Amino acid sequence: xxxxxxxxxxxxxxxxxxxxxxxxxxxxxxxxxxxxxxxxxxxxxxxxxxxxxxxxxxxxxxxxxxxxxxxxxxxxxxxxxxxxxxxxxxxxxxxxxxxxxxxxxxxxxxxxxxxxxxxxxxxxxxxxxxxxxxxxxxxxxxxxxxxxxxxxxxxxxxxxxxxxxxxxxxxxxxxxxxxxxxxxxxxxxxxxxxxxxxxxxxxxxxxxxxxxxxxxxxxxxxxxxxxxxxxxxxxxxxxxxxxxxxxxxxxxxxxxxxxxxxxxxxxxxxxxxxxxxxxxxxxxxxxxxxxxxxxxxxxxxx
Amino acid sequence: xxxxxxxxxxxxxxxxxxxxxxxxxxxxxxxxxxxxxxxxxxxxxxxxxxxxxxxxxxxxxxxxxxxxxxxxxxxxxxxxxxxxxxxxxxxxxxxxxxxxxxxxxxxxxxxxxxxxxxxxxxxxxxxxxxxxxxxxxxxxxxxxxxxxxxxxxxxxxxxxxxxxxxxxxxxxxxxxxxxxxxxxxxxxxxxxxxxxxxxxxxxxxxxxxxxxxxxxxxxxxxxxxxxxxxxxxxxxxxxxxxxxxxxxxxxxxxxxxxxxxxxxxxxxxxxxxxxxxxxxxxxxxxxxxxxxxxxxxxxxxx
Numbered sequence: 001x002x003x004x005x006x007x008x009x010x011x012x013x014x015x016x017x018x019x020x021x022x023x024x025x026x027x028x029x030x031x032x033x034x035x036x037x038x039x040x041x042x043x044x045x046x047x048x049x050x051x052x053x054x055x056x057x058x059x060x061x062x063x064x065x066x067x068x069x070x071x072x073x074x075x076x077x078x079x080x081x082x083x084x085x086x087x088x089x090x091x092x093x094x095x096x097x098x099x100x101x102x103x104x105x106x107x108x109x110x111x112x113x114x115x116x117x118x119x120x121x122x123x124x125x126x127x128x129x130x131x132x133x134x135x136x137x138x139x140x141x142x143x144x145x146x147x148x149x150x151x152x153x154x155x156x157x158x159x160x161x162x163x164x165x166x167x168x169x170x171x172x173x174x175x176x177x178x179x180x181x182x183x184x185x186x187x188x189x190x191x192x193x194x195x196x197x198x199x200x201x202x203x204x205x206x207x208x209x210x211x212x213x214x215x216x217x218x219x220x221x222x223x224x225x226x227x228x229x230x231x232x233x234x235x236x237x238x239x240x241x242x243x244x245x246x247x248x249x250x251x252x253x254x255x256x257x258x259x260x261x262x263x264x265x266x267x268x269x270x271x272x273x274x275x276x277x278x279x280x281x282x283x284x285x286x287x288x289x290x291x292x293x294x295x296x297x298x299x300x301x302x
Numbered sequence: 303x304x305x306x307x308x309x310x311x312x313x314x315x316x317x318x319x320x321x322x323x324x325x326x327x328x329x330x331x332x333x334x335x336x337x338x339x340x341x342x343x344x345x346x347x348x349x350x351x352x353x354x355x356x357x358x359x360x361x362x363x364x365x366x367x368x369x370x371x372x373x374x375x376x377x378x379x380x381x382x383x384x385x386x387x388x389x390x391x392x393x394x395x396x397x398x399x400x401x402x403x404x405x406x407x408x409x410x411x412x413x414x415x416x417x418x419x420x421x422x423x424x425x426x427x428x429x430x431x432x433x434x435x436x437x438x439x440x441x442x443x444x445x446x447x448x449x450x451x452x453x454x455x456x457x458x459x460x461x462x463x464x465x466x467x468x469x470x471x472x473x474x475x476x477x478x479x480x481x482x483x484x485x486x487x488x489x490x491x492x493x494x495x496x497x498x499x500x501x502x503x504x505x506x507x508x509x510x511x512x513x514x515x516x517x518x519x520x521x522x523x524x525x526x527x528x529x530x531x532x533x534x535x536x537x538x539x540x541x542x543x544x545x546x547x548x549x550x551x552x553x554x555x556x557x558x559x560x561x562x563x564x565x566x567x568x569x570x571x572x573x574x575x576x577x578x579x580x581x582x583x584x585x586x587x588x589x590x591x592x593x594x595x596x597x598x599x600x601x602x603x604x
Contacts, residue, residue, distance in 0.1 A: 142519050145556065178480060179533045184558065223560035231481045231559055231592050253555045254447065256486065257533055258525035 027125030329427030
């Protein structure tokens with residue numbers, strides 16, 4: 001168990017109330033907040049909703065090569081048999097490949113793209129490093145969904161991430177539409193910490209990457225938050241970018257269409273928020289799920 | 303096995319090709335087609351897509367009492383223990399109650415509503431009776447989805463419905479939105495018969511009402527039809543009405559929202575298309591799933 005004070009107690013085996021978050025949403029304070037690159041409209045919207053959607057942030061030409069890399073990886077049998085590749089529970093296909101920024105120079109450069117990294121530094125109020133990265137793939141008709149959860153709840157409990165000071169970036173490689181299982185978010189849910197009930201089983205990550213069971217909020221809490229904030233599922237063409245706060249509740253439904261849904265996913269954590277021992281008391285998860293080694297501040301790729 | 307010629311062979315245990323339907327979509331011919339109540343725009347749209355959506359067909363006041371009936375039924379332990387009540391596989395809640403038009407006078411009157419029955423007679427080119435009726439309920443967060451299928455494929459194989467000359471009506475009791483598992487349809491799919499592979503197990507209906515496994519089309523056929531026609535999920539407020547042709551492929555995803563989704567569902571079959579012995583060779587399903595007794599032509603409720 002971590003030595004540091006646990007500000008977000010969860011998974012105690014008992015039902016607990018939800019409570020307001022104890023961290024700011026935008027961490028840059030006062031005058032520095034207005035140094036950009038995001039203007040006050042975007043900052044306020046991020047503070048209110050817990051995410052920002054950039055339709056067509058990159059051109060389709062820019063993202064196509066990542067799709068090729070995914071296809072090549074599927075033919076790399078050594079990689080495919082490694083633990084960092086997660087197969088779909090319903091189909092024998094790639095669901096996720098982790099630590100992509102260590103495998104792919106193109107991916108690594110993307111995480112250091114000045115346009116993205118600039119926004120991240122402003123929102124986190126500090127330098128950042130990559131806590132986790134992956135490529136997600138949902139095949140037509142087969143990609144199964146993912147239950148509602150806050151990433152922070154897992155990262156805090158299982159990885160020892162102390163505070164809410166991390167941001168997920170998701171870059172769409174395919175169209176995200178109503179029928180191929182797009183990411184759904186509950187706007188405003190990041191303002192509350194929603195403790196889960198069930199204790200974390202040892203090596204929970206071996207199951208949880210396929211289907212979230214532990215760390216799922218109580219239905220009454222979900223209902224309260226969704227009735228309050230609604231549900232949104234950003235949709236758009238390849239190259240669109242979603243930034244969402246680490247505590248924003250999100251989920252996805254099954255892909256019931258013939259259209260695959262693929263995206264890149266990379267998590268920025270503040271260098272002032274590095275991992276301690278997991279608060280759940282278990283052993284840390286592997287480095288490809290929660291970086292402890294390579295945590296140097298990212299430099300802009302010029 | 304039925305004596306009549308089987309125009310739509312399915313579930314032979316072997317893979318078969320899809321083929322164009324051998325029945326008209328609108329059965330009223332020539333001059334009689336223009337006697338109404340539907341105009342040529344609606345008729346052509348129904349012929350092209352296989353369904354018609356009427357946003358706010360009834361007022362919310364008109365549909366509210368049905369919602370109360372559903373709540374009362376949940377407290378009727380005798381009814382709840384009968385075979386005509388199907389529970390959700392994930393949750394111990396009502397999923398469907400069958401033969402509603404025999405239980406509820408209000409429901410029976412609805413099936414004879416002149417506005418609906420007029421359209422049905424025009425589309426079927428004959429008088430009609432109720433082949434099946436039910437109320438469907440998807441609780442918040444719990445209602446599971448239903449895989450792609452054509453109702454006609456099942457009714458032909460398991461009920462001995464000879465030809466494509468039936469229409470399903472679905473009346474929304476709640477909002478149908480993007481997140482509570484609305485019905486999805488593949489426009490134009492009704493133009494093809496998509497044979498299923500797997501043979502029909504004996505008493506298949508005991509499983510199939512909870513989750514469709516037999517009678518699900520091959521993915522390559524689904525993909526071809528969905529790429530051709532797209533996917534649509536009509537959404538709207540309580541009182542909205544959907545009419546869809548018996549062979550239109552449809553499905554629904556899981557309800558991942560706190561908002562329940564309930565609708566009434568009733569199937570009109572032409573009096574010139576009454577059931578024979580099931581083409582799959584099994585015993586007929588119970589009368590509450592496929593009417594053989596009460597097949598008098600419906601009279602308008604004036």
